[in-house]
Amino acid sequence: AQSVTQLDSHVSVSEGTPVLLRCNYSSSYSPSLFWYVQHPNKGLQLLLKYTSAATLVKGINGFEAEFKKSETSFHLTKPSAHMSDAAEYFCVVSTNQGGKLIFGQGTELSVKP
Amino acid sequence: EAQVTQNPRYLITVTGKKLTVTCSQNMNHEYMSWYRQDPGLGLRQIYYSMNVEVTDKGDVPEGYKVSRKEKRNFPLILESPSPNQTSLYFCASSPRQGGHEQFFGPGTRLTVL
Numbered sequence: 001a002q003s004v005t006q007l008d009s010h011v012s013v014s015e016g017t018p019v020l021l022r023c024n025y026s027s028s029y030s031p032s033l034f035w036y037v038q039h040p041n042k043g044l045q046l047l048l049k050y051t052s053a054a055t056l057v058k059g060i061n062g063f064e065a066e067f068k069k070s071e072t073s074f075h076l077t078k079p080s081a082h083m084s085d086a087a088e089y090f091c092v093v094s095t096n097q098g099g100k101l102i103f104g105q106g107t108e109l110s111v112k113p
Numbered sequence: 114e115a116q117v118t119q120n121p122r123y124l125i126t127v128t129g130k131k132l133t134v135t136c137s138q139n140m141n142h143e144y145m146s147w148y149r150q151d152p153g154l155g156l157r158q159i160y161y162s163m164n165v166e167v168t169d170k171g172d173v174p175e176g177y178k179v180s181r182k183e184k185r186n187f188p189l190i191l192e193s194p195s196p197n198q199t200s201l202y203f204c205a206s207s208p209r210q211g212g213h214e215q216f217f218g219p220g221t222r223l224t225v226l
Contacts, residue, residue: 009153034214043203044156044217090155094213100171101146101215103155 002027004093006104014112019063019078021107023091026072032094033074034101035065039087047089050074061085086111115140117218119204125224126194134189134221136204144207145187146171146215147179149200156203162187194225 007022025031035047048059055067065076074091091104117138126132138145146161148171158171162181176198178190187206191198201222205215 032213036217043219044205046214049214100158100161101156103148103157105153105155 002031002093002095002102004091004102004104006089006091006107008107009105010108010110012110012112013081015083016080019076019081019085019109021076021089021091021109023074023076023104024072025074025091025093027093033065033067034092034094035059035063035074035076036090036092037087038090038106044090047076081109081111083111083113085109115216117204117206117216119202119218119221121221122219123222125226127226128195129193132191132194132223134191134202134204134223136187136189136218137185138187138204138206138216139185140206140208140216141184142206142208142216143184144209144213144215145181146205147177147187147189148203148205149173150203150220151200159189159202194223196225199223199225 003026005024030052033050036044037047038044047063048057050057050067058064063078088106088108090106093102120135143164147159148156150156157173159177160179162168165184168179201220203220204218207213207215
């Protein structure tokens with residue numbers, strides 16, 4: 001069975017400092033992994049996805065994530081936070097059951113001036 | 114513009130009064146899905162559809178119905194809403210099942226009194 005765990009429910013950083021949002025997954029086969037972002041009162045937008053090509057995946061708005069099979073992790077990073085990055089972030093694994101996505105509980109990112 | 118639309122965006126209703134939330138996509142996607150989002154639980158899948166006239170239960174289908182008579186539409190029906198169905202609902206679509214990005218609608222905030 002597949003599962004995903006986001007290790008922090010809330011992360012707070014200062015503007016201009018690095019961002020690290022942690023995600024561990026469990027999958028019995030090679031998974032597809034995604035990070036989605038949800039800004040307040042908005043729908044979900046895809047940040048990036050891993051589908052067994054390069055292990056370092058670059059996304060929109062300067063975000064990237066590294067797939068580490070040995071650690072079963074897919075952490076999201078950004079070198080320098082911007083105020084507009086304040087949002088909720090979801091790590092997601094795609095299952096082999098009818099295209100079902102399994103969402104982590106979400107990490108709320110706050111960015112202080 | 115490629116998009117997933119949902120209506121209504123906001124709805125307040127009373128227990129037992131049947132309602133339908135519509136979902137439509139203009140990308141000719143085969144796969145469509147409904148999720149509910151509750152604080153601390155991320156998104157959980159309610160129902161999904163792999164093509165016209167093909168639907169199946171997700172993780173939390175109790176109290177919901179769906180239909181897929183046309184490729185573009187996937188309405189969510191609550192025949193007798195209850196307060197525990199108060200939630201934020203998202204419709205999503207993707208080209209096919211498995212490993213593909215899902216495109217999300219803007220969400221419908223439902224309150225059942």
